[in-house]
Amino acid sequence: MQRKVALITGASRGIGAATAVCAAQQGWNVVLSYQHNHAAAHRVVQAVEHHGGQALAVQADMADEAQLMALFAAVDAHFGQLDALVNNAGVVDVAQKVADYSVARLERMFRINTIGAFVCAREAVRRMSTAHGGRGGAIVNVSSIAARLGAPGQYVDYAAAKGALDVMTLGLAKEVAAEGIRVNAVRPGLIATDIHASGGQPDRVQRLAPHVPMQRGGSAHEVAQAIVWLMSDASPYTTGSLLDISGGNL
Ligand code: NAP
Numbered sequence: 476m477q478r479k480v481a482l483i484t485g486a487s488r489g490i491g492a493a494t495a496v497c498a499a500q501q502g503w504n505v506v507l508s509y510q511h512n513h514a515a516a517h518r519v520v521q522a523v524e525h526h527g528g529q530a531l532a533v534q535a536d537m538a539d540e541a542q543l544m545a546l547f548a549a550v551d552a553h554f555g556q557l558d559a560l561v562n563n564a565g566v567v568d569v570a571q572k573v574a575d576y577s578v579a580r581l582e583r584m585f586r587i588n589t590i591g592a593f594v595c596a597r598e599a600v601r602r603m604s605t606a607h608g609g610r611g612g613a614i615v616n617v618s619s620i621a622a623r624l625g626a627p628g629q630y631v632d633y634a635a636a637k638g639a640l641d642v643m644t645l646g647l648a649k650e651v652a653a654e655g656i657r658v659n660a661v662r663p664g665l666i667a668t669d670i671h672a673s674g675g676q677p678d679r680v681q682r683l684a685p686h687v688p689m690q691r692g693g694s695a696h697e698v699a700q701a702i703v704w705l706m707s708d709a710s711p712y713t714t715g716s717l718l719d720i721s722g723g724n725l
Pocket of ligand 1: 486487508512537562587619666673
């Protein structure tokens with residue numbers, strides 16, 4: 476059977492990398508994007524190939540529309556098909572109160588986490604929608620439980636950017652439901668990845684784990700399994716869903 480093709484943004488590390496490997500194990504070929512870390516992206520390519528999939532890594536900044544257009548052009552040129560998009564790339568900033576935010580901080584947050592995801596969704600719809608001559612497909616947005624909780628005193632901007640992604644999930648799901656595309660989101664809680672160190676809190680998972688009802692952080696693999704399920708034909712009637720994966724922290 477021909478392997479389907481998934482584009483996973485920000486898949487050189489963390490949840491995206493785990494999703495690439497999990498997808499390869501379940502029969503997908505993968506295009507993965509990253510920002511800087513070529514060596515890590517190359518390791519994920521090797522892991523996908525180890526599981527029998529084909530993989531292509533493309534550097535593409537989520538904040539730059541021209542680079543995202545080039546990313547999709549690379550998908551077209553290399554595989555000639557697209558069956559799923561995982562809008563996974565995302566960033567946090569250092570903990571700060573809203574009263575201290577600069578416009579530069581807000582623009583970076585929304586450009587990467589929200590506008591970049593919209594551009595990718597647009598390009599995926601243009602390729603997958605039956606109304607555009609496509610064969611249908613799936614979009615999975617990687618939101619955050621912060622969109623429910625608001626992240627006060629930490630990063631309300633990040634929570635708001637992910638809240639916008641949730642609303643995009645609901646609206647786009649209805650917009651393209653009759654065009655063969657399902658659109659869902661996962662909302663991870665406290666997951667052990669590098670993202671916490673990038674926000675200046677390398678010990679965040681250990682520090683906050685006791686406050687999670689399940690009393691632990693989650694793993695990237697535990698999120699990846701849900702993403703790949705939502706991408707796959709195993710969830711044919713699921714669209715417009717926001718799936719919380721947060722150990723009960725709701
Ligand atoms: P991570 O470990 O920090 O990895 C981030 C990935 O995104 C890397 O592949 C990175 O590429 C890429 N990336 C960062 N900025 C980018 C940009 N401007 N353009 C393109 N790629 C970019 O993050 P993670 O924890 O796996 O997070 C993945 C997603 O899950 C994010 O959307 C995040 O908001 C969400 N999430 C995470 C948690 C958590 O606790 N970890 C909780 C809720 C939601 P390089 O390797 O090249 O830097």
